[in-house]
Amino acid sequence: MSLLLTPSQIVEILGLPFMTRSLVTVVVLAVAAALIGVFVNLRNLEFISDGLAHSVFPGLVIGYVVAGAYGVFLGALLSALVASVLLTVVSRRGIGSDAGIAVVLASMFSLGVVIVSRQHSYASELEDLLFGRLLTVTDSQVRQIVVVGAVAALLVVATWRTQLFRAFDAQGFRAAGYRELPYDIVLNVAVALVVVAGSQAIGNLLVLALLIVPVAIARLVTTHVAWLAPVAAVVSVVCGVAGLLIGYQASVVAGASPSPSAVVVLVLVVAYLVVLVAYVLGRRARLWGQRRRARQGSTVA
Amino acid sequence: MSSFYWLALVESVVLGLLCGVVGTIVVLRRRAFFTVALTHATFPGGVVAAIGGFSVLLGAGVFSVVLVAVMTAISRVRRQGSQVASGVVLTGGFALGMLLQSLTPSLPVQVDTLLVGSILTVTRGDILAAAIVLLVAVLVLLVAGKELLFSSFDPWGFRAAGYREHAMDAVALTLIAATVVVAMPAVGSILAIALIVGPAATAGLLVRRVSRIIPVACVLGALSGVLGLLASRAWNIAGGAAICLVAAVFFVLATLSAPHVRRRRLRRLRSQAQL
Numbered sequence: 001m002s003l004l005l006t007p008s009q010i011v012e013i014l015g016l017p018f019m020t021r022s023l024v025t026v027v028v029l030a031v032a033a034a035l036i037g038v039f040v041n042l043r044n045l046e047f048i049s050d051g052l053a054h055s056v057f058p059g060l061v062i063g064y065v066v067a068g069a070y071g072v073f074l075g076a077l078l079s080a081l082v083a084s085v086l087l088t089v090v091s092r093r094g095i096g097s098d099a100g101i102a103v104v105l106a107s108m109f110s111l112g113v114v115i116v117s118r119q120h121s122y123a124s125e126l127e128d129l130l131f132g133r134l135l136t137v138t139d140s141q142v143r144q145i146v147v148v149g150a151v152a153a154l155l156v157v158a159t160w161r162t163q164l165f166r167a168f169d170a171q172g173f174r175a176a177g178y179r180e181l182p183y184d185i186v187l188n189v190a191v192a193l194v195v196v197a198g199s200q201a202i203g204n205l206l207v208l209a210l211l212i213v214p215v216a217i218a219r220l221v222t223t224h225v226a227w228l229a230p231v232a233a234v235v236s237v238v239c240g241v242a243g244l245l246i247g248y249q250a251s252v253v254a255g256a257s258p259s260p261s262a263v264v265v266l267v268l269v270v271a272y273l274v275v276l277v278a279y280v281l282g283r284r285a286r287l288w289g290q291r292r293r294a295r296q297g298s299t300v301a
Numbered sequence: 302m303s304s305f306y307w308l309a310l311v312e313s314v315v316l317g318l319l320c321g322v323v324g325t326i327v328v329l330r331r332r333a334f335f336t337v338a339l340t341h342a343t344f345p346g347g348v349v350a351a352i353g354g355f356s357v358l359l360g361a362g363v364f365s366v367v368l369v370a371v372m373t374a375i376s377r378v379r380r381q382g383s384q385v386a387s388g389v390v391l392t393g394g395f396a397l398g399m400l401l402q403s404l405t406p407s408l409p410v411q412v413d414t415l416l417v418g419s420i421l422t423v424t425r426g427d428i429l430a431a432a433i434v435l436l437v438a439v440l441v442l443l444v445a446g447k448e449l450l451f452s453s454f455d456p457w458g459f460r461a462a463g464y465r466e467h468a469m470d471a472v473a474l475t476l477i478a479a480t481v482v483v484a485m486p487a488v489g490s491i492l493a494i495a496l497i498v499g500p501a502a503t504a505g506l507l508v509r510r511v512s513r514i515i516p517v518a519c520v521l522g523a524l525s526g527v528l529g530l531l532a533s534r535a536w537n538i539a540g541g542a543a544i545c546l547v548a549a550v551f552f553v554l555a556t557l558s559a560p561h562v563r564r565r566r567l568r569r570l571r572s573q574a575q576l
Contacts, residue, residue, distance in 0.1 A: 046388040047334040054491075099502035102333040106495030107549030110542040113417050113492070117539035127413070131399050203399075205341070209392035216389065219380045259403035265396035272389060280378060 005245065013248055014241075021142050022134045022244055025201045026264065029194065030236035032149040033210035036156050036190050038228045041215040042167040045191070047101055048087055052192045053208050054105035055083030057130075058112035060199060065115060073144055076199055080192035083108065088181070088188050132203030134244075134260040145197045152193035155186050163187060164225065202261040209265040210236060213272050220279045235271065243267040305421055306534075312423045312431065312487050313526025313544060316496065319435040321519030322442065323480040324501030326473050329453040329511070335372065335474075337494050338387035339481050342368045342394025344490040347415040348401045357415070358430055361485050365478040368394060418489030418541035420530065431483040438476055442515070449473065450511060488541035499548030500525060506555040507562060521551055 005013070014023050040049050056076050063075020083104075090100045137145070156163065166173045166183055173180065191211065198207035214232035221231055243264030250256050250263070327336050343361040350360025368390050375386035398415075414422075442449070452459040452469040460466050477497075484493040500521035504514045529544030 041385070044382070044384045046384040047337070050334070050337060050388070050391065098331050098333040099328045099498050099505070102337060102494050102498040103502055103549055103552045105337070106492060106499070106545055107552075110492055110495060110545040110549065113542035114538045114546060117542065118537070130416070205395050206392060206399075208388065209396065212385065212388035212392065216381060216385045219385075220378075256404050257406070259399045262396040262399035262403065265392055266400060269389060269393035269396065276375065276378060276381070 005249070010245065013245065018135055019244065019248065021137050021139065022201070022260065023241065024142055025134065025137055025145050026240035026244060027237055028146050028149045029198045029202060029207070029210055030214070030240045031233045032153040032197070033194050033207070034214050034232035034236050035153050035229050036187070036194055037211040037215040037232060038218075038225075039156065039163050039167060039187055040191065040211050041219060041228075042164075042225075043187075045187070046212055047098060048091055048188065049191050049195075049208055049211055051087050051101045051105035052080065052083055052188065053195045053205055055087070055108040056080050056192065056195050056199060057109050057204050058115065059083075060204065061112040061115045072200060073196070076196045077148075077193075079108075080196045081189065084188035084192040085185060088184050092181070092184070130204055131259055132199065132201050132206065132261050134201050134264070135247075137201050141200060145201060148193050148197040152190045152197065155190040155193070159183060159186055202264070206261050206265045209268055210240075213265075213268045214239075217272050217275050220275050236268070239268045239271050240264050306530075308423055308425070308428065309420045309487075309530055309540065310527065312420060312428045313530050314523045315428060315431045315435060316484055316487055317500070317522030317524065317526040318519045319431055319438060319480055319522075320484070320497045321500050321504070321517075321522040322435070322438045322515055323476050324497045324499070324522070325504070325511075325515045325518050326449065326453070327477055327498055328501040328505055329450070330473055332473070332477060333494070333498050334384065334387045336477055336481065336497060338372065338391040338394075339365055339368060339478055340490050340493045340497075341391045343481060343485060344415055345394055345398035345401060347485060347490065348398045351415070352401065352405050356426070357486060358427070358482055361482045361490075362479075364394070365482055369474055369478055414489070415485070416489050416491050417539060418485065418487050418492060420487040420533075420540040420544070423486050427483070427486045431487075434476075434479045434483050437479070441472060441476060445469075445472065488544060492541050492545045495545035495548050496522065496525065499545070499552050503548075503552045503555040506552075506559045509566075521548070525551065 013019055040046060056079055059075040059077070059079025060072050061075070062079070063071035063073065065071075066075070087101060087104060090104055162178065162183060163186075165176075166178070166180065170180070194211065195204070195207050198210065202210070214236035215228060217235050218228045218231040222228065243266070244260060246267065247258050247260040247263040250258050327333060343365050346361035346364030347357045348360075349364070350357045353360070372383070372386040372390050375381050375389060376383040448459075448464060449469055449472065451462075452464065452466055453473075456466055459469070480497060481490075481493055484496065488496055501514065501518040503521055504517035508514055508517055525548040526544050529547040530540055532538065532547065533540040533543040
């Protein structure tokens with residue numbers, strides 16, 4: 001098998017049962033994260049999202065310790081809800097809030113590590129919870145991911161116009177009689193749910209990439225708010241599928257076993273860097289063009 | 302007490318002092334997310350060092366220089382900003398570390414020591430490195446502390462007064478990056494942020510005057526280190542995480558008591574005014 005794939009080969013690979021499961025996982029997470037990521041980007045909530053991702057971690061661990069593999073999901077869900085309310089309140093206190101977020105996220109994470117460190121198979125469990133296992137998700141996990149991802153996406157879609165108003169004109173939002181807290185909590189809960197949905201598959205920290213990077217690419221590509229979510233979703237799905245295929249090929253052709261979610265995230269980051277460089281060079285070229293035209297205009301005159 | 306425990310104690314005190322100094326700079330300049338991104342992103346540096354067989358400090362140090370440059374470049378592009386820059390570097394760096402680690406199954410160092418540290422196995426070299434950074438940080442504060450503060454509180458005024466803000470930013474970023482790197486062997490790349498920001502944020506809640514925040518933060522940092530180590534020994538839990546949890550407990554206690562402290566200060570001011 002060569003490194004370049006024909007379309008029929010791609011269909012064949014993705015038709016393998018475990019690849020289909022990871023494909024569904026990646027697509028669902030990519031679309032949900034793209035929708036929510038629009039507001040993470042517009043409202044500069046990247047740090048709070050990071051805080052939420054870390055805060056879900058002790059929930060994963062406690063769930064695992066108490067109830068085994070089944071408890072992981074429930075534990076993560078509970079801690080996500082607690083953390084999203086906690087972080088919403090901390091971040092609204094204004095002064096020094098970023099230090100507050102940092103302390104919350106690091107201490108929640110430490111709590112998870114302390115609990116894991118009491119377990120016997122400490123190192124390997126820590127790695128699984130942090131890095132996820134994209135290629136071995138089970139049918140029931142896929143169902144959980146679809147349900148939780150859909151709920152998260154629905155929360156944002158249902159409040160879309162109001163969230164946009166809140167993002168662009170906080171003063172007008174207040175003046176129009178809206179209250180900020182409920183909408184902030186809805187948004188943070190949605191972020192937390194995506195993190196929960198993605199934790200076991202993509203990994204607790206790497207879900208963040210799906211929230212942040214595709215929308216950052218979309219911001220470079222388009223200036224229309226309405227296009228942000230579609231562009232981000234398409235970019236994210238394409239990079240996700242490409243990452244899955246690259247990971248598969250690497251293990252089949254080269255015999256290596258790269259972490260699939262790391263490959264997916266790195267494909268996204270590389271795509272971002274390529275678009276970023278193209279954007280910066282494009283702007284430079286346009287500026288030079290304008291300047292040259294202006295100079296020619298002045299010599300003619 | 303065995304010698305490795307003494308080494309761990311010394312390391313935790315030195316790191317606690319260092320984090321008190323540099324953490325205050327992080328908090329005052331609002332660089333917490335930047336620092337978080339840097340701590341996560343030095344992880345691949347550690348993995349590369351483990352694969353290549355050289356010092357983790359060297360690998361993480363080289364990586365942090367590269368990543369600071371990338372973050373600075375991204376944050377200057379329109380419609381991107383510093384939060385996006387931190388987010389991209391954080392997740393990208395973490396993924397890179399994971400990829401490298403998954404490609405080399407026979408890695409001589411366990412990944413979790415890079416992520417959450419292993420304070421009981423620190424070497425004299427690690428302690429020396431932390432002590433040197435501490436010394437440099439103190440020297441920088443003595444020489445340029447006033448300028449550093451000025452630019453933290455009022456960047457516009459700082460520039461208007463004829464200073465170069467970029468130079469101050471570079472000094473601050475270098476100190477932060479160096480601290481992140483030397484903290485890595487003891488508390489790992491994910492947990493370091495708690496020890497860096499925790500004591501300084503706590504001190505900021507307890508005292509108002511900036512000249513007092515740094516000493517209070519240093520004491521709290523060193524105390525977190527020692528108490529965390531004792532706790533990890535008593536209950537057989539991960540040392541680095543225990544240290545960070547102690548720092549967090551201080552912060553929570555300070556948050557809860559901050560209204561009382563503020564009220565008492567007000568009362569004292571009022572009684573002084575009446576005299």
